[in-house]
Amino acid sequence: MSENLIEVKNLCKYFPAGKNRTLKAVDNVSLAIRKGETLGLVGESGCGKTTCGRTILKLYNQTAGQIFYNGEEISHLKGKDLLKFKKNAQMIFQDPYSSLDPRMTIGEIISEGMTVHSNLSAEEKNKRVTELLARVGLTDDYANRFAHELSGGQRQRIGIARALAVEPEFIVCDEPISALDVSIQAQIVNLLIKLQKENNLTYLFISHDLSMVKHISDRVGIMYLGSLVELGTSDQIFSHALHPYTQALISAIPAADPRSEKDRERIKLEGEVPSPINPPSGCKFRERCRYATEECAKAVPELVEVEPGRFVACHHWEEI
Ligand code: SF4
16 A cells, blocks of 8 residues: 555644634544555535645645654654755645736736745746746746736646646645636646646645545545545545535536436435534534434444445445
8 A cells, every 4th residue: 555645644624613612624634645646636615625635735734633644753843854845745725816816917926936946047037938838738838928828727727837846746736627617627637647747746636526635636535514424545535426415516416428417317406505503413424314213312423433444424324
């Protein structure tokens, strides 16, 4: 089995929500990401997947739990050690427009990280900007342009070049295609796959688009209201989901073949996602679950390994 690049144990990130209330955005999440793989992290908006990615990257301090990078605990890194980790672990943002400074040229945006993390001369940085633009499929004249002159797809390519500029090992791709036209989405995902192979990158790919997650991910984790409810290989999750929430999400993916689309049985989730400030007792999914029993209201289902590498948090997964 390959080595883990990232491992989180019982990770929690809570935010104060007024009147002595707490928003548990990430609640006791444990997972590992192996070197060179893509772990897809899926769930509805507000389920905590972005907060989880940002906490792993140390953009937020965790409330509790541990984060390991290459086997070393990084939960409380500071100063130079934190800077070194931030060079190795980068992020590609959801909205490529708002994440690029409109006053800076593309060349300045891409080379900003090199200024912080390396001693390259201006000439060396310019050369590297040209190389990075080529790697993301753009010509060197883009270096003198500004973000507002570019299309959404081109801006996301710049976001990717900026992340690659400091030669990271690990990248959190936070909904990197959701703001893009459908026609451009596959191009960006294929670019990420190509760059991963060329640079032996490890990705945490956060998305609510299950089709894209299936296309890019080796393994997939499903989050609901701040908790991980299922984790397995992409094949396991998409061919035989065990958790009722995962089953409902997968049933909503349109079939490519119109004949199978006609026969597709869609599991309709009842009700809205509950507030993470005041989640239901026991299983947080129980108010929307068609298999819920009394036990589900009383006890929180633990995420248990039901076969090697396959985890699920449901009291009744064997009967479903
Ligand atoms: Fe449904 Fe109960 Fe399983 Fe939760 S624990 S997913 S409510 S069956």
